[in-house]
Structures are given as C-alpha cells and as structure tokens.
Amino acid sequence: MKMTTKGRYAVTAMLDLALHDGDGPVNLSEISHRQDISLTYLEQLFGKLRRHGLIESARGPGGGYRLAMTPDEISIAKVLYSVDEPVDITRCGGKQNCQNDERCLTHDLWMELNRHVSDFLNGVMLGDLIQRNNVKQVAARQDLNLMQLLQQKQ
Amino acid sequence: MKMTTKGRYAVTAMLDLALHDGDGPVNLSEISHRQDISLTYLEQLFGKLRRHGLIESARGPGGGYRLAMTPDEISIAKVLYSVDEPVDITRCGGKQNCQNDERCLTHDLWMELNRHVSDFLNGVMLGDLIQRNNVKQVAARQDLNLMQLLQQKQ
DNA sequence: TATTTACTTGACTAAATTACTAGGCTATGT
DNA sequence: ACATAGCCTAGTAATTTAGTCAAGTAAATA
Numbered sequence: 454m455k456m457t458t459k460g461r462y463a464v465t466a467m468l469d470l471a472l473h474d475g476d477g478p479v480n481l482s483e484i485s486h487r488q489d490i491s492l493t494y495l496e497q498l499f500g501k502l503r504r505h506g507l508i509e510s511a512r513g514p515g516g517g518y519r520l521a522m523t524p525d526e527i528s529i530a531k532v533l534y535s536v537d538e539p540v541d542i543t544r545c546g547g548k549q550n551c552q553n554d555e556r557c558l559t560h561d562l563w564m565e566l567n568r569h570v571s572d573f574l575n576g577v578m579l580g581d582l583i584q585r586n587n588v589k590q591v592a593a594r595q596d597l598n599l600m601q602l603l604q605q606k607q
Numbered sequence: 608m609k610m611t612t613k614g615r616y617a618v619t620a621m622l623d624l625a626l627h628d629g630d631g632p633v634n635l636s637e638i639s640h641r642q643d644i645s646l647t648y649l650e651q652l653f654g655k656l657r658r659h660g661l662i663e664s665a666r667g668p669g670g671g672y673r674l675a676m677t678p679d680e681i682s683i684a685k686v687l688y689s690v691d692e693p694v695d696i697t698r699c700g701g702k703q704n705c706q707n708d709e710r711c712l713t714h715d716l717w718m719e720l721n722r723h724v725s726d727f728l729n730g731v732m733l734g735d736l737i738q739r740n741n742v743k744q745v746a747a748r749q750d751l752n753l754m755q756l757l758q759q760k761q
Numbered sequence: 762t763a764t765t766t767a768c769t770t771g772a773c774t775a776a777a778t779t780a781c782t783a784g785g786c787t788a789t790g791t
Numbered sequence: 792a793c794a795t796a797g798c799c800t801a802g803t804a805a806t807t808t809a810g811t812c813a814a815g816t817a818a819a820t821a
Contacts (some may be wrong), residue, residue, distance in 0.1 A: 456717075459781070465713050480796065489706055494781055500798070513789025514795045529716070558642065558745050559619050562683070562736065563610075566727055573723050582716065591712050611808070634767070648810055654769070667818030668766045 462490050463498050470508065471524045471579040472592050478510075478517030486602065487595045498536055504556040505535035525580035528573055530571060532579075616644050617652050617690040618683055623732040624662065625678045626746050632664075632671030641749045652690055670706035679734035684725060686733075 465488050473479045481499065485492040499518060502508050520527065521577045582588050619642050627633045635653065639646040653672060656662050663675045674681065705711035736742050 459779075461717070462780095463715060464716070467709065468712050474678050482796085484737065488712065491781070493783080496797070496799090497781085503798095510797060511789090512787075512795090512797050515790070516788090516796050518797090556741070556745055557619065558622050558742060558749070559615060559736075560745075561739070561741050562618070562731065563615070566724070569723055570720070575719055582713075585715070587710070587715050588712060591710055591714075594709070595712070613808070616809095636767090645810065647773055647812080650768070650770095651810085664768065665818090666766090666816085668820070670767055670818075672768095 459498070459536055460533045462488075462494070463502065464532050466490060466495060466498060467502065467507070467527065467532050468579060468582055468588070469592075469595075470518060471520060471527075471583050472588075474520050474524075478519050480517035483517075483599065487599050498516065501536050502532070505531075507535055509533060520579075523580065524583060526577050527579045528575050529577045529579075530574035533574065613652070613690055613701060614687045616642075617656065618686050618740075620644060620649060620652060621656065621661070621681065621686050622733055622742070623746075624672060624738055625674060625681075625737050626742075628674050628678075631669065631672050634671035637671075637753065641753050656686070656689050658670070659685075661689055677734065678737060679732050681733045682729050683731045683733075684728035687728065716746075 464483050469484050470479055473483070481495045482492055484490070499508065499510075503510055503518075506521055507527060508518045510516070510518050510567055562596055620638050622635055623642055624636050627637070630754055635649045636646055638644070639649055653664075655660065657664055657672075660675055661681060662672045664670070664672050
C-alpha cells in the first residue's frame with residue numbers, strides 16, 4: 454500500500470460526490486472548488502473511477518457525475534483500487550517469490566499488516582462516512598465557502 | 608505511511624541481526640549476502656539505526672553490529688521510524704490543517720487507519736518474529752546458502 | 762607500529778513516480 | 792450554432808528512491 458495524495462484526493466472527491474448526490478449530476482468544477490483539487494486532475498481521476506464502474510457521467514450543460522450504486526456499496530478500498538493505489542503492501546503481491554523465487558524473511562509480517570489494512574479499508578463505506586458528524590460539519594463549511602465565492606463573482 | 612523497499616530492507620536486516628545476535632557482533636557483509644541487500648546501502652541504513660539507539664557497533668577485525676537492547680524491546684514501528692519511514696499516514700500529521708488551516712473532509716478516516724496501522728506495527732517485536740516457525744525456516748535456508756557460497760570461494 | 766579489516770560520512774546520480782498541465786476532441790441542451 | 796461539460800492523450804517539473812563512489816577514521820592483530 455502506498456498512501457499518496459492521489460488516493461486521498463480520490464476518496465475526498467468521491468465523498469464530496471456522495472454528499473451532493475441526489476438532485477441531478479454534480480459537476481467537477483464544483484468539487485474542484487469545494488475540495489481544492491485541480492479540475493484537470495479531477496478529470497483524470499474520475500475517468501478511472503468511471504471505467505471501474507463506481508460512477509456514471511452525463512455530458513453536456515447541466516451534466517456531471519453520479520454514483521453508479523448506493524453509497525453503502527462503495528468501500529474506500531474500491532476507490533483506492535480504482536485510481537491505481539493498490540491496497541497490497543508486499544513486494545511480491547503475496548506470491549512468496551520475494552527473494553530468489555523463495556519467501557523472504559519478512560514475508561508473513563507484511564502479509565499480516567496487509568490483512569489489517571485491507572480489512573479496515575474494505576469495511577468502511579462512503580455511506581458510513583456521510584452520516585458522521587465531523588464529516589457533516591466540514592461539508593457544511595465547504596458548501597458555505599463555495600456559496601460565498603459564487604456571490605463575490607457576481 | 609509509505610511502505611517502500613527502504614523500510615522493508617531495514618526490518619529484514621534488523622531481523623537478520625536479531626537472529627544471529629549472541630556470539631559476537633554480526634558484520635554487514637554477512638547480512639548483505641544472506642538478505643540480498645547491497646553492502647553500501649546497508650551501511651547507510653545501519654548508520655541511521657545506530658544514531659537512533661537501536662544497535663551498537665564494534666569496529667576493527669571481528670567487528671560488526673549488535674542489538675542495543677533485547678529483541679523484545681524493538682518494535683517494527685521503531686525500525687521503520689529510524690530509517691525515515693514515518694508510520695503516520697495523514698497529510699497534516701494529525702494537526703487538522705489539511706485544507707486551508709482547517710480539517711479536510713477525510714481527516715478522521717485517515718486518523719483511524721493510522722491508529723490501526725501503528726497499533727499493529729508498535730505491537731510486533733523482533734523478539735516475536737524470531738520465534739515464528741516460518742521465520743526460522745527461511746533463516747535456516749539462508750544460513751545454508753551462505754555456507755555453501757563460502758565453501759565455493761575456497 | 763604497520764597493516765588489515767571494518768565502520769563512517771557525505772556527495773553524487775540514474776531511474777521511477779507523482780502530481781500535475783496543455784490541448785484538442787466529443788456529446789448535449791438551449 | 793454555441794456554450795458547457797466530460798473525454799483522452801501527451802508531456803513534464805519536481806520529488807523520491809535506491810542506490811554508488813570516494814575518502815576517510817578507528818580498532819585489533821602480528
């Protein structure tokens with residue numbers, strides 16, 4: 454497993470989408486503003502998420518993205534996997550060929566850590582997160598900020 | 608947290624040291640052969656491990672390294688930390704300033720994962736690992752390989 | 762005390778990866 | 792038709808990794 458901003462961005466953006474899903478598709482420039490993520494980078498990430506079937510797109514004016522399933526069916530692990538952040542941590546990918554085609558000394562240690570991490574990430578769903586108070590608070594603040602920004606521009 | 612070969616090498620080498628500790632210091636070229644890690648790279652890693660107080664060095668002929676405490680006092684987390692692989696996973700390091708000095712949407716999620724991973728890595732000691740059967744097996748194979756290599760050279 | 766052996770230090774580097782940007786294209790609603 | 796929004800491919804600057812190289816210093820043995 455590698456935790457980089459790519460994975461964090463993907464999860465953050467998907468959570469934003471889950472929070473704002475409901476009344477029509479959500480477009481990327483909204484998400485870009487709310488989450489401080491560059492629009493073109495988001496396009497890349499959402500391309501992968503779409504190709505993995507987590508979201509659906511609608512083109513043209515008023516278009517944007519929608520979740521392709523309920524938030525309760527989308528785990529954090531799925532999101533990370535979709536943007537090429539494998540949750541796996543071993544060098545050999547569990548194949549036991551880490552040292553000259555044989556197990557290395559620490560093979561089982563990394564396998565165990567692997568299981569801990571993936572159990573956790575497979576167990577947390579977007580649906581769980583959007584119901585948490587701390588998430589709701591941050592989301593409310595971000596919505597307010599975006600509204601203020603739009604009013605300033607007029 | 609980032610899991611790279613640097614961290615894996617450090618843990619592997621420390622485990623090798625723990626396994627061969629007892630009858631005098633262990634020198635790095637042994638470890639280099641047994642674990643397939645470049646000697647000069649090991650020197651770098653062991654410098655950091657020594658500066659963090661995990662090991663002690665003995666110079667001169669017959670010199671090498673020894674653990675500075677018992678294997679039961681050395682956790683995997685300590686080893687990783689010593690070679691600059693922080694176990695922390697959040698962007699802000701827990702400071703809640705991930706987005707414009709405020710908490711980002713996924714702050715608490717990463718904090719939770721953090722706790723899982725560091726609980727695990729703090730809980731596993733070198734002393735635990737050297738008693739495991741799979742570790743003993745791999746170590747026995749590696750010792751045999753090294754002996755055969757030394758005989759060939761004569 | 763000369764020599765060997767081993768550890769120490771710091772600078773350097775090739776390759777890979779990350780985190781983007783640029784620019785053009787395609788579909789859709791008004 | 793035209794503005795809007797997603798789609799796709801390349802390219803790229805910065806950073807990090809995984810080392811190497813060279814010139815030491817310290818300790819033990821003969």
